[in-house]
Amino acid sequence: MLKSYFTYFGQTFYRIRLFMRLLLNKGFIFFVIVGAFFSHPYAKSQDLTEIRIKAISGLKYDLPRFAVKPGTKVKIIFENSDEMAHNLVFTLPGKREEIVGLANNLGGSGPSMNFIPESEAILASIKVLNPDAKEEIVFTVPNEEGIYPYVCTYPGHGFIMFGAMYVTTKALPPLETDQNVPESQREKQEVGKASPHPYPLTYPIIYRTFLPDCGPAGIAVALNKKVSYSWDAGKCMFRYAWKDGFLDNSEQWQAKGKELSIIVGEVFYKPTLGFPFRLDNSENEPEVKFMGYRLENGFPKFNYKMGKALVNEFIQPFEDPNGIGYSVQFEVSDLDNTLIYIADKSNDKMEVSSDKGKWEGNKLYLTPEEGKNFKVYYKEIGTNHHAGH
Amino acid sequence: MRGIKHLLITVLFGVSIFSCNKSEIIEGNDAYNVDDIKTPAGLRAENGGIAFLPDGRMVTCFHLGEVLIYDPKTEEWSVFAKGLHDPLGVYPISEFEMLVMHRPELTRLVDTDKDGKADLYQTVTDQFGISGNYHEYNYGPQPDGKGDFFISLNDASNGAGIWKEVRGEFRAEGRPGRMYSCVPYRGWVMKVDAENGDLIPWASGFRSPNGIAVDKSGRLFITDNQGDWLGTSKLYHVEKGKFYGHPSSLVWEKGFEGIDPLTIPVPVLDKMRQKGSVLFPHSILANSPTQPVFDYTGGEFGPFEGQMIIGEMDHDFLLRVILDEVDGEIQGACVPFVSNQGLTKGNNRIAWSPDGSLFVGKSDRGWVGGKGMQKISWNGKTPMDIYEMKLTKSGFDISFTLPINPESANDPYSYTIKRYYYKYHRKYGSKQFDVSEVKVKNVMLKEDGKGISIDLEDLKPNYIYELTLPEDIKSKKNTPINNKTIYYTLNKLKS
Known part of the structure; x- marks a missing residue:
């Protein structure tokens, strides 16, 4: 296995770095011996090891650790890819916290000193870089083997934003137990089934979150283990249903909330005809206003205004031996005229039916009286058959 | 009981000042006790809001959408609501009815069957835009003292783009800039009419207004974070209709339709804007100021009655602000507060418990900060300060x-x-x-x-x-x- 990684060698410097990263992340035995390993003339003529470190979102360096042989001349290329300012300070072994403490105590003179205190325990440093700035430094690492921390001494950052330069010819400890690397950058722990909340998760489950293919005011509901759906509180409408899973919120919940929740499972129905109701023989979508939802047996019953009509929309699981699906109960009050409900029937695996009204193509016509309480059933047919293969 | 204690403190102070009976005052700079509040197992304790019920129970919300109630007497937690999207403020109307500000709406949570859990999630207002940009955090609701509420709406950040589908009107001229406002009222503080949920634009020019407070006389104060257009973090005294300096929000100002605010010359913007009342030198005092509160404890929190205390994300201290009204304008001074007493960083929310102690909720969100909750109480010593x-x-x-x-x-x-x-x-x-x-x-x-x-x-x-x-x-x-x-x-x- 190790041998196959060696085929990466002798090509480009960048690849070698990738290789290093790969080994680092896997916690493999390795050393970087410049010159001995490098057959690349460019690398050799430089006679130094190039290390790229980026400051990234979440108070992290993208490179949590690296190793070099004692006495190696290194070129550190530091790039700030984050949204805030960071510096990079290499210290003597065991001196990280001391230097961070000194930096925090610089007070008013901190900014002009780039928050880098004067200390013999500092091996090398790169000043505070603003977002997108880049700077490099060349120095020779000590001949003494040891773990030389690097850290951002910008006030407050140093307690979590650091890494380790191993000056050694020996194997590194496994990343997941390496105390010289911030906890968040040790090997990712497998996410278990444990609830991310201080209570057990039981169906139905509701999350307001950022969802793909939905407006930003999303609602995700797991009806049960089999069926989940998304509902758009901005547009007051159902967006899609999926099966055999719910959400992976880990990225959305990570730090600032940039990433969307990930749909786990398979989307089996995604209507594309827009808002489903038409009022008063109009072709246009009525104006809507989201009023909220009430929990009934844990299931949300959405409430919204549509024109001057008031709607309750209640989605519940609906199963029979031939397929999985859900039912939608609507209660529309204050109707003056026929209510038209439009269902996307283009998906031939979906069987759409209702307990009231008259279908004409994909339109369901309901009298004001029928509109007060009717149900539409959505069933994916042939599910069991497909599951058998 | 509280009244008696209150009176006692007043008497003690009176005695010490007027008759110089020094034996009554114990001097000591370790005047505050900071205790950790044990949060329930399984909670990611990134706090978004704290408020108290009159009976002393704490209502509090967290990053993963929970609204929890904590009883300091029994140290027990219960779940009031769940599934909200990054709630950053909570206000209890009663133990059965709470307002929560989260990403999509200001929501009224009602426990209609009085079983201790909300079963009605009612929209108070969603009449503001969301572009899907992660930085559009929403803060509040802060009572205005007259029955209505203030909320504030963070600008979006060019650390990410926006979605194909947004909620609310999109204006392209609000899209440029480091922090931007391309959907309605980003960068504004808004007033919420408690009767009908109407949202009234109140003041513009904010960047990250993660801290709203109203003092006894009804004056509104808002903190904002250092960044583009903010040389350093600051506290504003906010008045209706005024502009506080971050131009992106002007996209939603009447008469500015079609204008990219970044094309307005800086000297013009400089003339238009209201200055910060109290500035916090960057990284020395604050990087990200948060919740302001006023000490109206009647001396139960030490000698700083009437002064303002503000949370801060990046430091292991709070800020104490001394306002000074000079010819009708508010300015003032600031010092660190409760330093070296065991307070940790990430002080996103602070709130008074009815017993005069100050509860602190932590957060980090991928920036500098912390997790968990702490309680600060005065131990009776008078710090030399x-x-x-x-x-x-x-x-x-x-x-x-x-x-x-x-x-x-x-x-x-x-x-x-x-x-x-x-x-x-x-x-x-x-x-x-x-x-x-x-x-x-x-x-x-x-x-x-x-x-x-x-x-x-x-x-x-x-x-x-x-x-x-x-x-x-x-x-x-x-x-x-x-x-x-x-x-x-x-x-x-x-x-």
Whole structure:
């Protein structure tokens, strides 16, 4: 296995770095011996090891650790890819916290000193870089083997934003137990089934979150283990249903909330005809206003205004031996005229039916009286058959 | 009971001041106890809001959407609501009805069957835009003292784009910029009509207004974070219809339709804007100020009654703000508060418990910060500290919490005053400009023994005055001072 990684060698410097990263992340035995390993003339003529470190979102360096042989001349290329300012300070072994403490105590003179205190325990440093700035430094690492921390001494950052330069010819400890690397950058722990909340998760489950293919005011509901759906509180409408899973919120919940929740499972129905109701023989979508939802047996019953009509929309699981699906109960009050409900029937695996009204193509016509309480059933047919293969 | 304690403290203070019965006061700079609140197992304790029910129970919300109730007497937690999207503020109307500000809406949570859990999630307002940009955090609701509420809406960040589908009207002219406002009322503080949920645009020009407070007399204060257009973090005194400096929000100002605010010349914006009342020198005092509160505990939280306390994300202290009204305009000074007492970082929310202790909720969100909750209570000692700093015609009056040792304070050469300003510009942050020392002409001790008057050779507006007291200044009983340096924002000279 190790041998196959060696085929990466002798090509480009960048690849070698990738290789290093790969080994680092896997916690493999390795050393970087410049010159001995490098057959690349460019690398050799430089006679130094190039290390790229980026400051990234979440108070992290993208490179949590690296190793070099004692006495190696290194070129550190530091790039700030984050949204805030960071510096990079290499210290003597065991001196990280001391230097961070000194930096925090610089007070008013901190900014002009780039928050880098004067200390013999500092091996090398790169000043505070603003977002997108880049700077490099060349120095020779000590001949003494040891773990030389690097850290951002910008006030407050140093307690979590650091890494380790191993000056050694020996194997590194496994990343997941390496105390010289911030906890968040040790090997990712497998996410278990444990609830991310201080209570057990039981169906139905509701999350307001950022969802793909939905407006930003999303609602995700797991009806049960089999069926989940998304509902758009901005547009007051159902967006899609999926099966055999719910959400992976880990990225959305990570730090600032940039990433969307990930749909786990398979989307089996995604209507594309827009808002489903038409009022008063109009072709246009009525104006809507989201009023909220009430929990009934844990299931949300959405409430919204549509024109001057008031709607309750209640989605519940609906199963029979031939397929999985859900039912939608609507209660529309204050109707003056026929209510038209439009269902996307283009998906031939979906069987759409209702307990009231008259279908004409994909339109369901309901009298004001029928509109007060009717149900539409959505069933994916042939599910069991497909599951058998 | 509380009334009696209150009265007792007032009496004690009265005695100490007027009859100099010093034995009544215990001096000590370790005047606050900081205790960790044990949060329930399984909770990611990134706090978004804290408020108290009259019976002393705490209502609080967290990053992963939970609204929990904590009973300090039993130290037990219960779940009131769940599944909200990054709630950043909670306000209990009663134990059965709470308002929560989260990403998509201001929601009223109602426990209609009184089983301790909300079963009705009612939209109070969603009449503001969401572009899908992660930075569009929403803060509040803060009661305005007259029955309505304030909320504030964060700008989006160019750290990410927007979605194909947004909620609310999209205006392309609001899209440029580091922090931007392309959907309605980003960068605004809004008033929510409690009766009908109507959302009224109140003031514009904010970037990350993660802290709203209203004082006893109904004045609105908002903190904002250093970044583009904010050379340093600051506290604003916010009045209706005014503009506070971050231009992106102007996209939603009447009469600015179709104008990219970034094309407005900076000197024009500078004339339009209201200045920060109190500036917090960046990274020295604050990087991300958060929740302000006023100490209206009647002395139950120590000697700083009436002053403002603000949370801060990046430091292991809070900020104590001393407001100074100069010819009708509010400016003032700031010092660190509850330093070295065990407080940790990430102080996103602070709120008074009915017993006069201050509860603190932590967060980080991928920035500097922390997790968990702490409780700060006064232990009865009087710290030796700057009590107030007020502008005079020729300098400043400084008063202390305790009588000072006159010899430690009377040498004018042992005081240093530096002044500087932060530039108003599009760039992210600012260095300190025109840093210079101001000569101290004279220092006079006040007759009550608890203050000094400093005359300066020169006073100029629009600077921060950084005053450092003599190295060995101490109380009469030789307690060294807690804060030697204080930062006064001088916008207006005393006429």
